[in-house]
Amino acid sequence: MTTQNRYQWRRDKDGMGVWDHRGKVAVAGFGHSPVDRRWDETSMDKTLGAYSMLACELAMEDAGVTPDQIDGVICCQSHIAGGAGGTSSNWAPRSYFDSPYDSEWGLTLVNAEWLVKTMELPNVKYTPSNVPAIGEMMGLAAQSVADGLCTTCLVIYPTGNLQGRYRRGGENAEDYAKGARQWTVPWGNHGGNDFINIFPHNQYCLKYGGTHDDLAPFVINQHRNGLLTPWGFNASNGIDQLTVE
Structure with missing residues (x-):
């Protein structure tokens, strides 16, 4: 099967103009599996793989597409718990199960090859x-x-949970921030949103003007969107809508 080269497809430069294929590609269907806090480690119909296949089947049904019509599968095979997630990243060294759950594939990871074969x-x-x-x-x-x-x-983005502390394995479990990590995690590991979100916003403010308070409408709207997700933590725990105050 054809594989993808790195990221030459990205439109990440100024002056590229309107996409040449605008209006020629469409999302035809959508599917979503049930959402559990984490896998109970016993129900094989609730594994990451089982839920991923269910989401795919629902998307295909919504689009009116049959299995023989699918000629491309794009699937992110990363860990939600992170590569340094320790026990929350891998099922091993516990014993695996019968095929198709005889490896990490289908339990903690899903990729296109596994989906194509199993489905x-x-x-x-x-x-x-x-x-x-x-x-x-x-x-x-x-x-x-x-x-x-x-x-x-x-196209599917599998997200699965195992019991354990997320992103607290490997070097994130060490008592010291060594090397370059002394500059990024001197107080301990973190999720990364401070770099991904706050740093670019701060650079924007420095270049174009503005303050962090300008983010208030965005934050409030994001919280509102979260409350519209019935299985989300805030919606299912009666958390009140944020306000500027």
Whole structure:
């Protein structure tokens, strides 16, 4: 099957103009599995793999697509718990189960190859590697269809939980911040949003003017969106809507 080169498909430069394939690629269907806090480690119909396949089946049903029509699968195979998630990242060294759950695939990870084999998708010719997470996958999928690498693409972002402390294994479990980590995690490990979100915003303020208070409408709207998600923590625990005050 064809694999994807790195990230040449990205439109990440100024002056690129309107996308050449605008209006020629569409999202035809959507699917979502049930949401559990974490896998109970016994129900094989609630594994990451089982829920991923269910989400795919629901998306295909919504789009009116049959398995033989799928010729591309784009799937992010990263850990929600992170590569340094320790016990929350891997099922091993515990014993695996019968196929298709006889490895980490289907339990803590899902990739296109596993989905194609397990779902018995007979005509898939495009399964890119190095797939980015969440939103960027849609850009990759749109460009892939536009470039003729596939015609009907199944796109999924599997997210699974195991018991354990997220991102607290490996070097994140050490007592000291060594090397370059002395500059990024001197007070301990963190989720990264301070770099991903706050740093660019601060740079924007420095270049164009503005303050952090300007983010208030965005934060409030994000919280409102979260409350519209019925299985979300805030919605299911009666958390009140944030206000500027």
